[in-house]
Amino acid sequence: MSTSTCFDALRAALRADLDFHGTNGSYGPHAWHPFPAKFPPQLPRFLIEQLSAPGDVILDPMLGSGTTLVEAVRLGRRAIGCDIDPLARMIAVAKLTPIDPSAALEEGLTVLSAAQRDCWQDGHRLRQDFQLRFDGKTADFIDYWFLPQHQIELFSLLKRIEALPQGSIRDFLSVVFSSTIIAKSGGVSLARDLAHTRPHRDMKKAPASAFVEFAKRLERNVAAIGNGMPHETEESSHLSVNGAMDSSERNCQAEVRAASAADTGLPPESIDLIITSPPYANNAIDYMRAHKFSLVWFGWNITELSRIRAQYLGHDALSDKEYQNLPDQCQETIATLAERDARKAQTLRRYFGEMATVIAEMKRVLKRGGAAVIVVATSNLRGIDVQTHKGLASIGESAGFDLAGIGVRRLDRDKRMMPARWGNQQSSQIEARMHDEYVIGLVKS
Numbered sequence: 001m002s003t004s005t006c007f008d009a010l011r012a013a014l015r016a017d018l019d020f021h022g023t024n025g026s027y028g029p030h031a032w033h034p035f036p037a038k039f040p041p042q043l044p045r046f047l048i049e050q051l052s053a054p055g056d057v058i059l060d061p062m063l064g065s066g067t068t069l070v071e072a073v074r075l076g077r078r079a080i081g082c083d084i085d086p087l088a089r090m091i092a093v094a095k096l097t098p099i100d101p102s103a104a105l106e107e108g109l110t111v112l113s114a115a116q117r118d119c120w121q122d123g124h125r126l127r128q129d130f131q132l133r134f135d136g137k138t139a140d141f142i143d144y145w146f147l148p149q150h151q152i153e154l155f156s157l158l159k160r161i162e163a164l165p166q167g168s169i170r171d172f173l174s175v176v177f178s179s180t181i182i183a184k185s186g187g188v189s190l191a192r193d194l195a196h197t198r199p200h201r202d203m204k205k206a207p208a209s210a211f212v213e214f215a216k217r218l219e220r221n222v223a224a225i226g227n228g229m230p231h232e233t234e235e236s237s238h239l240s241v242n243g244a245m246d247s248s249e250r251n252c253q254a255e256v257r258a259a260s261a262a263d264t265g266l267p268p269e270s271i272d273l274i275i276t277s278p279p280y281a282n283n284a285i286d287y288m289r290a291h292k293f294s295l296v297w298f299g300w301n302i303t304e305l306s307r308i309r310a311q312y313l314g315h316d317a318l319s320d321k322e323y324q325n326l327p328d329q330c331q332e333t334i335a336t337l338a339e340r341d342a343r344k345a346q347t348l349r350r351y352f353g354e355m356a357t358v359i360a361e362m363k364r365v366l367k368r369g370g371a372a373v374i375v376v377a378t379s380n381l382r383g384i385d386v387q388t389h390k391g392l393a394s395i396g397e398s399a400g401f402d403l404a405g406i407g408v409r410r411l412d413r414d415k416r417m418m419p420a421r422w423g424n425q426q427s428s429q430i431e432a433r434m435h436d437e438y439v440i441g442l443v444k445s
């Protein structure tokens with residue numbers, strides 16, 4: 001696309017109705033696993049249709065649960081995504097891998113009955129294996145959050161899943177397993193509010209058996225495969241993701257990378273369009289706090305997970321790094337905040353500083369005439385609206401992007417998972433702000 005064509009198309013797209021209220025965003029694999037602040041699939045889909053052509057390469061450098069990638073592949077584009085969060089990558093890989101629903105159901109039921117049998121017939125040995133699997137800190141975490149009965153049920157399911165050959169069914173069943181833990185109710189753990197990422201231990205809770213939950217979610221996720229998928233066009237149907245498709249055809253149209261958005265490792269000028277949404281500026285959604293409930297089962301230990309957590313954009317761990325040359329828009333907000341809370345001001349400096357590196361990386365990998373669309377909500381820190389969208393737009397301009405505009409979308413609270421702490425402040429100004437989301441449109445000339 002020429003720069004001016006892209007600029008005009010982006011301007012028009014940003015003026016369109018981007019709310020997508022009343023549409024079903026939980027079709028196909030999008031319904032498989034909760035993920036905080038995930039896109040309604042209609043949003044990346046609309047932008048991809050307006051701003052790229054079949055065969056183009058679409059990047060989401062903070063892919064989350066892979067919504068952009070799934071929609072890109074469904075529209076016949078090639079898709080690349082990066083994320084530092086192992087659970088995000090696990091979910092995205094599964095969602096992007098075509099799978100045969102009846103084989104998935106059959107294998108899932110076989111795993112379930114074998115795990116139940118292992119538990120009943122060989123419980124003692126399972127317990128011994130269990131002791132060997134986790135280090136002290138991770139075992140303490142599991143003991144605190146999961147009842148002994150559920151620990152052993154989960155472990156037996158996991159061992160049966162791990163015994164399957166690498167591939168689409170194992171990936172799919174791993175996501176089913178994870179969705180028994182990460183659920184609004186806190187799933188099979190003793191946590192409440194897990195999907196909202198602010199877990200509380202509730203000793204009065206009687207979590208359902210892991211076997212019962214696995215059976216339920218297996219059935220639900222199998223039913224969701226291809227369910228309610230919007231109509232495929234003829235040229236894109238052969239690339240359908242998790243619609244009816246030959247399961248032997250692994251999806252080679254998508255690539256999921258364990259990499260930071262600040263350093264994707266991609267060649268320069270190799271991407272046609274970027275669509276992404278970074279974390280909030282105030283670390284409002286602490287992804288790892290909830291994700292570790294699932295990841296500990298997949299071999300990640302608590303120490304490693306804490307290390308990854310400190311690398312999240314927007315994390316409030318202080319860093320020694322100096323972030324210079326931020327645009328005036330950002331400097332002014334940081335200075336105003338510093339008058340009220342010096343530490344929070346430093347966190348915000350870190351966020352804008354890291355986002356400056358991420359946006360520079362986007363510019364490096366994007367082709368000339370390509371667009372980068374960044375979707376973000378603003379944050380309220382110590383009573384100050386930090387206007388994250390304006391800060392990021394000005395960072396984009398100082399990186400040499402042309403700003404095509406900033407679109408606004410009203411969040412549908414029922415659809416997009418928001419941090420729980422806002423949920424109790426129905427009428428506050430903060431809540432009103434968190435309902436708005438901004439769509440920043442940048443073009444590389």
Ligand SMILES: C[S@@+](CC[C@H](N)C(=O)[O-])C[C@H]1O[C@@H](n2cnc3c(N)ncnc32)[C@H](O)[C@@H]1O
Nearest residue numbers: 038039062064065067083084085260261312313
């Ligand atoms: C708002 S979520 C993205 C949700 C996604 N749009 C979806 O539809 O599921 C933000 C993502 O940024 C990721 N993230 C945070 N810091 C990152 C970094 N340094 N590099 C890459 N991804 C990062 C988080 O793990 C999280 O998955």
